[in-house]
Amino acid sequence: MxxxxxxxxxxxxxxxxxxxxxxxxxxxxxxxxxxxxxxxxxxxxxxxxxxxxxxxxxxxxxxxxxxxxxxxxxxxxxxxxxxxxxxxxxxxxxxxxxxxxxxxxxxxxxxxxxxxxxxxxxxxxxxxxxxxxxxxxxxxxxxxxxxxxxxxxxxxxxxxxxDKARNGVVIRKDWLEKVGLSVPKTTDELMEVAKAFTEKDPDGNGKNDTTGFMDRSDLIYGAFKTLGSYFGTPNNWQVDSKGNFQAEFETDEYIETMDYMKELYENGWINKDFAVTAKTDQQQNFAQGKAGIYVGALFDAKNLQTMGAGIQDNMELALVNDMVSDTNPDRAIWSAGNxxxxxxxxxxxxxxxxxxxxxxxxxxxxxxxxxxxxxxxxxxxxxxxxxxxxxxxxxxxxxxxxxxxxxxxxxRPKETGYGLKDPNPIKTEADEKIAENEKYAVFNPAFPLESPTFTTQGSELQKVITDATYRYILGEISLADFKDAVKSWNEQGGKAIKEEYKSAYKEAN
Known part of the structure; x- marks a missing residue:
């Protein structure tokens, strides 16, 4: 040494x-x-x-x-x-x-x-x-x-x-009671809640000043990827029995997730500036009572509750980790870094x-x-x-x-799993639901694999998809335009990445 x-x-x-x-x-x-x-x-x-x-x-x-x-x-x-x-x-x-x-x-x-x-x-x-x-x-x-x-x-x-899978949905439970709805268990029910939170004055102040979702400019740790899990979107990649790799944005489920977000945006059931909103602003806006649905790490509920003290003292939160969609009835939640x-x-x-x-x-x-x-x-x-x-x-x-x-x-070599209780009930509930998520975690099969092209070009190539995803949700391009962006991604290096992953997967298995 x-x-x-x-x-x-x-x-x-x-x-x-x-x-x-x-x-x-x-x-x-x-x-x-x-x-x-x-x-x-x-x-x-x-x-x-x-x-x-x-x-x-x-x-x-x-x-x-x-x-x-x-x-x-x-x-x-x-x-x-x-x-x-x-x-x-x-x-x-x-x-x-x-x-x-x-x-x-x-x-x-x-x-x-x-x-x-x-x-x-x-x-x-x-x-x-x-x-x-x-x-x-x-x-x-x-x-x-x-x-x-x-x-x-x-x-x-x-x-x-x-933690294998931290994410879920945090909802204003007190607002649900105001608009006469129960805790949603499907994406369609969640959409209904988003509409009601926007249009039915859930805070009772007589003003049209709330939205359903409060999201941020992050397709991974914001709402998009978690909603994608509910529709059955793979976690970055999926691999078939022959070792062929397909990127998540090449699947119908990814498009279904974009369409869901697009409907939220077009109807005003999500904050209009979500594509440029920082996480701190997202959380502060939620804590200030500007929206009633937050999708992200379940343990963020404790922070949202703390931030709302003195502003939204009557705020009650419901944590949801078992949401599914009508097209994908099986529970699933993406895992960050496996x-x-x-x-x-x-x-x-x-x-x-x-x-x-x-x-x-x-x-x-x-x-x-x-x-x-x-x-x-x-x-x-x-x-x-x-x-x-x-x-x-x-x-x-x-x-x-x-x-x-x-x-x-x-x-700490291990983050959780020692059974230590937090005095805050919402944090304890979040910990329990995060632990339960592990049974339904969807892993990225390419995480341990090597792709020289992905290492050198992956970040730049991803910008093509990220930009196209946002533009489709915001109504700036058509689905055909989005698919053209995916084609461009393949031509600029995506195909090479998939072949390299296939070779690495074959060698590792």
């Missing part, structure tokens, strides 16, 4: 947070002693294992040592973090990979990034597949998750395990041999223990949280929790 990577300064009990630029400068002057070796030597099993971690920070500042010290104590380690701000993670990870200035553990969250994928395929990181079953918590990672997180059939790190949030990877330049690899794998296995998950999620009982009468976790010092605990949230 290169010793200049973000060492924690014990003398003042503060965690050093350094920029990657500083890390690279220090790395040039470092020795090559492996930091994953024991402090007193490899053979002393009671000594602490030194581990460095190049990690992503999702908060304004890194955590202080309070929780970190306890994690170290319980995992018998000395952990030194180098934190990369989330906003610049892609650029900085690319730089670290190019210069081989890494750490024992590297957080890789953008697996579709070409530099990341090339580094993984090059052999820069350990293939850990054969070792997982030696550790009880790592052994519990499902074969489906392992396969989705693999690159060309090889697993180059421990998957960050996320439940993979990236990899906890171990570079061979830092983790020198199998013995060192097993020590860091033991550390990651230990992070999956419920006690450590609780530390990284809620902190210390009596200091950061308490258990209420219902056994739910309540934060008792929000400022201290944000400083000492919250920064660790994105470092």
């Amino acid at each position: 290169k010793r200049g990577i973000g060492m924690k300064k014990r003398m003042n009990s503060k965690l050093a947070s350094i920029s990657l630029a500083s890390m690279l400068l220090m790395a040039g002057c470092s020795d090559s002693t492996s930091g994953s070796k024991s402090s007193e030597g490899e053979k002393d099993n009671n000594s602490k294992t030194e581990i460095t971690w190049l990690n992503v920070l999702h908060t304004a500042s890194p955590p202080t040592d309070t929780v970190l010290d306890l994690i170290e104590q319980k995992t018998n380690t000395e952990i030194s973090f180098s934190w990369i701000p989330d906003a610049s993670k892609e650029e900085r990870i690319n730089t670290a990979l190019a210069s081989d200035s890494l750490a024992d553990i590297v957080t890789l969250t953008i697996l579709e990034n070409s530099s990341v994928r090339n580094a993984l395929k090059s052999g820069m990181f350990w293939n850990v597949e054969e070792y997982l079953d030696e550790y009880p918590n790592l052994k519990a990672i499902s074969e489906e998750t392992r396969k989705s997180a693999s690159i060309e059939g090889k697993l180059y790190g421990i998957p960050f395990q996320k 439940g993979i949030g990236g990899l906890i990877a171990f570079p061979r330049s830092e983790v020198k041999d199998e013995a060192e690899l097993k020590r860091v794998l033991q550390f990651v296995n230990d992070l999956l223990e419920p006690e450590i998950y609780t530390l990284m999620t809620y902190g210390v009982e009596g200091t950061h949280y308490k258990l209420n009468e219902e056994g739910a976790y309540e934060i008792i010092n929000q400022d201290l929790w944000q400083q000492e605990v919250q920064p660790f949230a994105a470092s």
Whole structure:
């Protein structure tokens, strides 16, 4: 290990947070002693294992040592973090990979990034597949998750395990009562609710100032992709028994979803500016009572409720995760990244041999223990949280929790599944429905596969489809024009992507 990577300064009990630029400068002057070796030597099993971690920070500042010290104590380690701000993670990870200035553990969250994928395929990181079953918590990672997180059939790190399918529909339950409708269970019923919320004055103020849907300019995490699931649209791709791939926008179900959105738009049952609305504006507008239907992550309901405090104090929300369409009666919900949030990877330049690899794998296995998950999620009982009468976790010092605990949230190898109860009933309900979604999750079969054309041209090609989708919904082009855009996508590289996926799929299966 290169010793200049973000060492924690014990003398003042503060965690050093350094920029990657500083890390690279220090790395040039470092020795090559492996930091994953024991402090007193490899053979002393009671000594602490030194581990460095190049990690992503999702908060304004890194955590202080309070929780970190306890994690170290319980995992018998000395952990030194180098934190990369989330906003610049892609650029900085690319730089670290190019210069081989890494750490024992590297957080890789953008697996579709070409530099990341090339580094993984090059052999820069350990293939850990054969070792997982030696550790009880790592052994519990499902074969489906392992396969989705693999690159060309090889697993180059421990998957960050996320919820398989978070999305659903959040509806103003109090408005439903006002307009005399029940919680919708089909897309047709949802359309009826959208119409009523727009035309029947659900807030009772005598003004024509509400819409059904409040959506945003995002065809993935906004309403479109979730509605597409209800119509049976595949998740990005579908593959037939012969290994032939078809893009989601080449299916009738995708067109059916566009037609649904088009009808909403033409009738004014969705905010007219949805195609240019930011997520924050979407949520604020909903919280201010301008609309009654929100499609997105179900746990957003808690935030919507919080934002509405003092504005819409009578707001009651219904969460729906079992919606279907008349043309597709089978429940389905798309899965973001197949439940993979990236990899906890171990570079061979830092983790020198199998013995060192097993020590860091033991550390990651230990992070999956419920006690450590609780530390990284809620902190210390009596200091950061308490258990209420219902056994739910309540934060008792929000400022201290944000400083000492919250920064660790994105470092948890597994996001949920420990049965910890939130004191907010709407959050608890959202967690339950998200867990239930897993049984109906639709995965992207191309997620673990390689397509050089997709890697180099996929983003640009997708812009052709995204633009055509919006323009069709907004009534600016015809269906024939949309199909011409799909044809153009194929000619510019789409056909090549499909052939490359077919070849990769055949090899992997």
